[in-house]
Amino acid sequence: MEMIKFLTPFRFYLNNICLQSCHVRQTVQLVGNQITLNRLHKSRKMSTCNTEEKGNLQKIVLKLNKLMPIALAEDWDNVGLLVEPSSPHNVSKMLLTNDLTPEVFEEAVNLKADMILSYHPPIFSPLKRLCQSDWKQKIVVKAIENRIAIYSPHTSCDSIKDGVNDWLLSAFDNESVMPLSTKDDPEFCYSHKVSLLIANGDHAKLMESLKAFQNVSSIFNVTTLEQEKVHLSFVCTKSAVAKIGCLLLEYNVENPVFSEIQKPPLPGVGVGRISKLGSKISLNKAVEIVKEHLKLSHVRVATSHGPDFNCDAENIKSIAVCAGAGTSVLRGVKADLYLTGEMSHHEVLSAIHNGSSVILCEHSNSERGYLSLLKEQLTTSLQEYNVDVCVSEIDADPLKIV
Numbered sequence: 001m002e003m004i005k006f007l008t009p010f011r012f013y014l015n016n017i018c019l020q021s022c023h024v025r026q027t028v029q030l031v032g033n034q035i036t037l038n039r040l041h042k043s044r045k046m047s048t049c050n051t052e053e054k055g056n057l058q059k060i061v062l063k064l065n066k067l068m069p070i071a072l073a074e075d076w077d078n079v080g081l082l083v084e085p086s087s088p089h090n091v092s093k094m095l096l097t098n099d100l101t102p103e104v105f106e107e108a109v110n111l112k113a114d115m116i117l118s119y120h121p122p123i124f125s126p127l128k129r130l131c132q133s134d135w136k137q138k139i140v141v142k143a144i145e146n147r148i149a150i151y152s153p154h155t156s157c158d159s160i161k162d163g164v165n166d167w168l169l170s171a172f173d174n175e176s177v178m179p180l181s182t183k184d185d186p187e188f189c190y191s192h193k194v195s196l197l198i199a200n201g202d203h204a205k206l207m208e209s210l211k212a213f214q215n216v217s218s219i220f221n222v223t224t225l226e227q228e229k230v231h232l233s234f235v236c237t238k239s240a241v242a243k244i245g246c247l248l249l250e251y252n253v254e255n256p257v258f259s260e261i262q263k264p265p266l267p268g269v270g271v272g273r274i275s276k277l278g279s280k281i282s283l284n285k286a287v288e289i290v291k292e293h294l295k296l297s298h299v300r301v302a303t304s305h306g307p308d309f310n311c312d313a314e315n316i317k318s319i320a321v322c323a324g325a326g327t328s329v330l331r332g333v334k335a336d337l338y339l340t341g342e343m344s345h346h347e348v349l350s351a352i353h354n355g356s357s358v359i360l361c362e363h364s365n366s367e368r369g370y371l372s373l374l375k376e377q378l379t380t381s382l383q384e385y386n387v388d389v390c391v392s393e394i395d396a397d398p399l400k401i402v
């Protein structure tokens, strides 16, 4: 067994694992304060070394990142490619799961999956070791040994249009749906706005000079004022600000202002959703719709506090949703009904005394059904690579009502 030592002294926070070799299967092992890479002979059929082959992992990841942009995930999250077998790695079968448990991992091995997409990231807190005593670490080791890539979209899917929250609301007759908080457009690269007054005539020459600069938008806002003056404004990146300041010294400009700008929000993208229904429904009807949509026989319900509240009366016009744990996202939102996976006792009390009924369906029950929609989206998106996308039949919420 050949041992390759690296990373010493050892301070290794494992968030993304990238191992390199196309001839061997590898595992990562801790020896003292060093991490060693053990080269093992292959026991499973290896991916071909032809990097141009269809279904190459890098190409698949590019597609996934486009569909579920990492930039839209929450800052605290750990999304994207989490386990990367040594290159080249081709993907012909992808298993979708809400949670990557040992049982689901065995299912992936039995299905000969080359990649697992786990909605919840199986690596979340930084790992300091990869040992058999911890069930999550054990899965990561097995993924490397079996050459199975792991990808997690998590809160990117919460934010994107037609993501998990839009799916959760899709069972209702929605007149309009809005994110509870918006996300900035990650593609919009400008951070500053420059505005100034300049003599009419000089502005054209200044604009020509600015057009030669990199990182300055080619779109100028020009307003002709009285007294032969022009108000000129444009946007640029932070790196261009100093150069623009120097350029303006060559012109007779008045009131130059550099201000930081917020990036424009992406329409329909953001955390949580609030729906205005086409017509009012009763709480009992809402419960019926949720049970059918999520294929559940039971949900937990808290009715809005008030002497006149009637579960059969059509008094629900707005629904706020957050797949998974909705406490922080739904807190303070004005809606007739909250729909989420889980909330604490005290948060439920606050909600019903502030006029919102609550339906709780357990954390992953509010997310899992979305995988069927994601399967369709991925099958279409990865069509050119012939990837067989399937949804786990074993994955289930750990809590049962008995």
Ligand SMILES: [Zn+2]
Pocket: 120, 323, 324, 325, 363, 364, 367
């Ligand atoms: Zn969740």
